[in-house]
Amino acid sequence: MDIHINGKKCKAVQGETILEVAGKNGIRIPTLCYHSDLCLAGNCRICVVDVDGARTLQTACTAMASNGMKIWTNTPRVIKARKMNIQLLLGSHFGECYTCPRNNNCELLKLAEEYGIEELPFPKKGKRTRELEITPSLTRDPDKCIMCGRCVRTCEELQGVHAVKPVGRSNDVHIDTFFGQGLMHTSCTMCGQCINRCPTGALYETSCVQPVWDALADPDKYVVVQTAPAVRAALGEEFGMEPGTRVTGQMVAGLRKLGFNKVFDTQFTADLTIMEEGTEFITRLKRTLVDKEKGLLPMTTSCSPGWIKYIEHFYPDLLTHVSTCKSPQQMFGPLAKTYFAEKEGINPSKMITVSIMPCVAKKYEAERPEMNASGYKDVDYVLTTRELAKMMKMAGLDLKDMPIEEYDNPFGISTGAAVIFGATGGVMEAALRTVYEIVTGREVPFKNLEITPVRGMEDVKEAGITIEGVKEEYKFLEGAKVKVAVAHSLSAAKKVMDKVRSGEAEYHFIEIMACPGGCLGGGGQPVPTSPEIRKARARAIYQEDEAMTIRKSHENPAIKKLYEDFLEKPNSHKAHELLHTHYLKRKRFDKVK
Amino acid sequence: MPATGFVLERIKQGEALKKAFEINRAEITDIIKDSGLKGRGGAGFPTGLKMYLCGAAADTIKYVICNADEGEPGTFKDRVILETIPEKVFEGMAITAYVIGAKEGIVYLRGEYEYLKAGLENTLDGMRKNNLLGKKILGSNFDFDIRISLGAGAYVCGEETALIESLEGKRGEAKNKPPFPVSSGLFCHPTLVSNVETFCNIPHIVTRGAQWFKNMGSEKSTGTKLISVSGDVKKPGVYEISFGMKVKDLLKLAEAENTKAVDIGGASGIVIPESQFDREISFEDIPTGGSVIVFDKTRKMVDIMENFMEFFLDESCGQCTPCREGTRYFVDAVEKIKDGKITEREIKNLRDISSCMKLTSKCGLGQSSTNAFISILDNFKEELLS
């Protein structure tokens, strides 16, 4: 099929939109409501183009190419109409860019610049008309919303949560929660995926930047920081680097320059998670196979707090299936304030633990009242990848100029198994590398330890591994075929959990991450996001794994030492006290009587 | 009821349907095409072509929908049809269903007309008893039935894609076209949506032929049109006119006196001054879904502007930028005009917003919501800006 765009002949296939064909041919058409992760809405009317024979302008994002179509993307009336639509959006937009968290990365502002908008032909909205909504994880500013509906589509299609919807109609239409009861009361999972897709400053993380600066400035405080695996694969984007650039060493150097007393790695507690969760899994297998207990299998992972909140709201009947292990972030907190504090002779009440996360749900997780196993708030502040970048910029640091430095000991030593926590399938792969070896004494039978069936971006992945030649104490597992599933995004989680609920699923172990792509696509990661960007970050993560000398969690020497010195053994009493947790049955709408 | 013509006339029930069964489907489509019948809901799409397209769509499930949302200010002719001769509408739907291969018909009745529902249900029951609806209609192999679905107070649901969304239990937001309902409509099945009055014409054309129909009206606007006349006239009501009738002749029929301006097409139509009363009501000149509102010399044009723009400020679905954001400025402008404070520059901006709304709005609502404002501005400039 041939179509003409601006006089240029372009090849198109049936079912392609004008926008897609133009994109392939290097012709840029501006968009606003369109997002490559989401279904088409066609409501911002920014991508309009002239099509010969059509009375009105057509939206390139929704209009299908048809044979012989003649399209003009930049006629004077197209430019004028786009400009007017941008002006109309700005006219009802409350807020000043200099106070806006998105002022360096706003699609609306970018369009305003591109279309040379120097003044508005009508008065701009001068008063706040809707209140800010602030939760521990995200903040909604409805006055900056342009009603593109991306958050609604994200929450519905990608996450299956339906926390936000268009409410009302006409000029009064706005995005809101169920009967305006607020995100905290209507089962929002705090995943932050909507933030990643919002083109404006209407959705952003609730910031902890200032309190962290305050802690760093306080000579009385000992401030330690941990960094999650996925941050190192994305932070560079905030400094103009290509997606998929690994910046681990530069990030460590930067954190040191910011003044943190110790720069630690969440990957250390990721390895610990594998030890705890792997052991728990073997125990659950035994209790199911030998003691014939019910409700223990399949076991699901628990390191994604968005997923945890989701299952608490949507499958409260299945909570016994969730591993009791805390997330690596929340394992780190109590260890820092007990083991490390003791070791270094630091008063834990003077210690501030900060974590750098690709996630905004982790902010909520840190605030959960049960997260005080150390006797203090285990994790004091959670910063997103974006917030870290902001702090570095405030301090005049450019990641590109940073030297490469190493993490501090003892929580800086980690393995390849830990780094892949950042990608979907990674926890599963890391767990299998360890569990298989514990049970059989041999390495997991995959070339180069790469368990490829659980890698990749398919929303639900399945794999099976037959356990043979087990050690004496694991006799009950001889010949067992362990079936695993991996799901990322909550709509994928739903697919798997519905099967678990109906009893249709034969899985033993399920990894679930709330965000598409896993943590590398988390709600705290640099904006924008797209399937390509997430693939690039995943590549970086797997390269990092390959480059590590130790690639299995149980071989991490610092972990071994931690058990020897402090925790005794996996799932010990002490480990349970510090590293395991329990969950809450939550209602979908807790205000509904 | 001051009405002449055939649309509101009672007919012998079932006659047209019986005739339709005798002719083959393609031929009926051809007759309707040949008659030149165009949709009476406002947009004026050729009905025969719509039948053809929907008939040709490959699907075992198809729907016929009667658009009885009649929300355009000043329009009440569909109400009168449904009060007097609903059986003819239903027969028109049945013929259409027969032609395109649909088994289910739905009347989307605006919530405001809920009080008509019981009567319509009665008529449907009667038709079922007479085997004009239901299984094996009139001994043929054709099954068809009709149900009534109530709207819930949203003008935009008269727009066919919004109407379909509403019937699917969703927000009545218009959809991008294409795909058009004839290929993918209700629950993604091919769907023919037509206006109440359009369906009323079909039985007559089937029994009396295309030529009979073409003898009425003008070249591109065959047949007659029901016009709802209201406002400053002595005899408000529904008039059936031949297409091409001059505005001034209609005014005479309705006994309008001292007329200053006439709105044709409701809030989304245009308002003309006395100097244009020679113009004709037809698809060639001034088309209308059926609303004519008359204003006498005591009326202020700015009040009319205000009323219409407030209407759209209430009724836009709010999903697309130009319509949601644009309308407000026209409401603001009315205030300024009232205060005598509007500037030339502001008027130019309003025209720019208006043309942006026309060019880029997703549906007909936003594309036409500034028509009245702009035509009043053009036609009554001295009064407004003095």
Added chain:
Amino acid sequence: MTVSSKISKKEVINELDNILSKTNLDRGNLLCVLEELVRKFGYLNDIMAVEVGKRFGVDPNEVYSVSSFYAFLPVKKSGKYKIRVCRTISCKLKNADNIVKAIEDEIGVKFGNTTKDMKFTLERANCLGMCDKAPAMLINDKVYTELTPEKAKEIIRSYKNK
């Protein structure tokens, strides 16, 4: 129809059972079921959205979003009798404003409000399709035309004792 300030879950469930004995659970019937609930309770609340959502397999927030779109599916407390006076031009030309004033006098609340006893809500409506018999109003599903202020007051009074 009952309007009390608190609607219990039990009442909602009973009424839904009742409505759904006549209708099936196709999404296409969602509006019709919501309309029935409004007929019974006067408006839609969160309990109803949750229960309707459960039955239809539609997310309750979606039910809320859909309802909030339609003028006749109020999602805020609203009176037993909704008085909708046409505000569109043809009625306005025939002095609909005076009708509104008369009704405001009669029920003691202004446009857009509900009486304390939850009996009446006075709203404006866009064109009711009664322009030939203007001015017009609806009270729930009943239409009243060719109103005069006196006639309107009388009609309202007849509802007061219902």
